[in-house]
Amino acid sequence: MKIGYIRVSTQEQNTIRQEILMERLGVDDLYIDRASGKNAQRPELQKMMEYVRKGDTVIVESISRFARNTRDLLELVERLTGKGVEFISQKEAIDTTTPTGKFMLTVFGAVAELEREYILQRQREGIAAAKGQGRYKGRKPIEPPGLDMVIRRWRAGELTAAEAMRKLDLSPSTFYRKAKRFAG
Incomplete structure (x- = not known):
């Protein structure tokens, strides 16, 4: 079976682009998470990892949708490989059944992690600059009624x-x- 995995970071983000890709690729089953990719503790990802079996293929739109750091990426793919499941990342054209595919997976995983670190660094710098100008006050405190x-x-x-x-x-x-x- 072809198993698709889709992830967006927030409830507000749209999954349609990834869903269209999965439909075009003939995916049989689809798992969708609306959660940060900072770790692998995502409900639909966990369900998918439990469900897949030997001979299945897990397809993702890009590595960054599957894992945000190299360690998680390699651990997840190792678990899939241990179950006899192939992993394909469409954007990066990675196929883990080949030695080159495994190597490229590691390289692209490291690049995705570096990209995430750059995003966080720019975010911290932007917040610091806004604070310096008095425009950033932080998140409003939660004050429930009663x-x-x-x-x-x-x-x-x-x-x-x-x-x-x-x-x-x-x-x-x-x-x-x-x-x-x-x-x-």
Whole structure:
């Protein structure tokens, strides 16, 4: 089977371009993640890695859609190879069934990682410049309605921490950080 994997970084980004490519390539099954590629802990990627079996081919539009660093890329491809699954990156024309394809995979993986580092560096430089000009204030703090009341009830023992987090729709780290700063 031909298995397609698509990734975009955010919920707002469009997958249509990649979906059209997969349809043109005759992909039988498709997995789509809307998540950062900074690590391999993506739900659809994990499902796909579990699903594929010997003789399948995993097709991606480009290496950067599959992995953002060389280590993850090589580990994922090694897992696929161990299962007898071929990996093809359309943009870079990489086919891991050949020694040249394996070599090119490593080279392009390193280039994709370098590109990601350049993006992050430019982002940091842009933020620093904007801060210097007083135009960047950072992310607005999360202040859910009723925060003070829920924290008071939690401290009084009327709510468990889990109930308080659920009511406020906060992660544990955010909840405890806010509770620590809350003077009561």
